[in-house]
Amino acid sequence: MIEVSHLRKTFRVARRNAGFSQAVKALFHREYEEIEALSDVSFSIGEGEMVGYIGPNGAGKSSTIKVLSGILTPDGGECRIDGRVPWKERAEHVKHIGVVFGQRSQLWWDVPVIDSFELLKEIYSIPDDLYRKNLSRLTELLELSQLLRTPTRQLSLGQRMRCEIAASLLHSPRVLFLDEPTIGLDAVSKLAVREFIKELNREEKTTVILTTHDMQDIEALASRVILIGKGKILLDGTLDDIRRGGESIDEALAEMYQELKI
Known part of the structure; x- marks a missing residue:
């Protein structure tokens, strides 16, 4: 399903010290720093697997997801998802994937949610019968019936995230990328989202x-x-490979980060 081999990605970032004089200096002579976001990343994921991709801030998680979804082109390495290279066959690739970025919306801000869904139907060329089937199922499972006629800007964060997940699944993708899907959600909303994802996978x-x-x-x-x-x-x-005894997963990860100095 997903084969990643020796992916590399470097970003060139401008740097300067604080102060007006430094800002003026940067107009004529800008200093850059090379940030290696991905360095020889390799893994494979089989069909139907649910994989947690974890690490501290700046570790390269979002960069990996953006490469896998075709948003970024890597500097080196190979990646194939269902036989397609994401950044070379992007139009065909996006028909088979769903992406949810917890801090970015794919819904139009000022229109009712159902209007965003209708636009996505046209963008993905979803057949009418499949669209109606998926919309009905997602509305029921994610409890969206009272939200569809509400503009996105008037939704709470938990309500919006449920709508974002539904939007990413209208076209029945085979692969779902979830980048911080429960960020800022209350306990009830988190449980609902988790149960839905498990049922979808099952x-x-x-x-x-x-x-x-x-x-x-x-x-x-x-x-x-x-x-x-x-x-x-x-x-x-x-x-269990992360845990080293009776400690919680958070404690085990914190110790591992300190040992690895990441």
């Missing part, structure tokens, strides 16, 4: 890659975890 065999700092999400959903730090894969295994 019934549709959807492959799910989940990036989050909430280890309860990982424990509830993922049978396998991939730990990344400083752009490199540090561990690929189960939660």
Whole structure:
């Protein structure tokens, strides 16, 4: 399903010191720093797997997801999802994936949610019968009936995230990328989202890659975890591979980050 081999990605970032004089100096002579977001990243994920992709801030999680979804082009390495190279066959690739970024919306801000869904139907060229079937099912499972006629800007964060997940699944993708999908949600909304993702994976065999700092999400959903730090894969295994005794997963990860200095 997903084959990633020796991915590399470097960003060129401008740097300057504080102060007006430094700002003027930067107009004529700008200093740059090379940031290696991904360094020789390799892994494979089978169809129907639910994988937690974890690591500290700046580890390379979101960069990986953006490469896998075709948003970024890597500097080197290979990636194939269902036989397609995401950044080379993007138009065809996006027909088969769903992406949820917890801090970015794919819904139009000033129109009712159902209007955004209708626009996405046209963008993805979803057949009418499939669209009606998926909309009905998602509305029921995610409890959206009272939200569809509400403009996105008037939704709470938890309500919006439920709508974002529905929007990413209207076209029945085979792969779902979830980047911080429960960020800022209350306990009830988190449980609802987790249960929905588990049911989706169980019934549709959807492959799910989940990036989050909430280890309860990982424990509830993922049978396998991939730990990344400083752009490199540090561990690929189960939660028990991270735990070293009776400690919680958060404590175990904190100790591991300190030992690895990431």
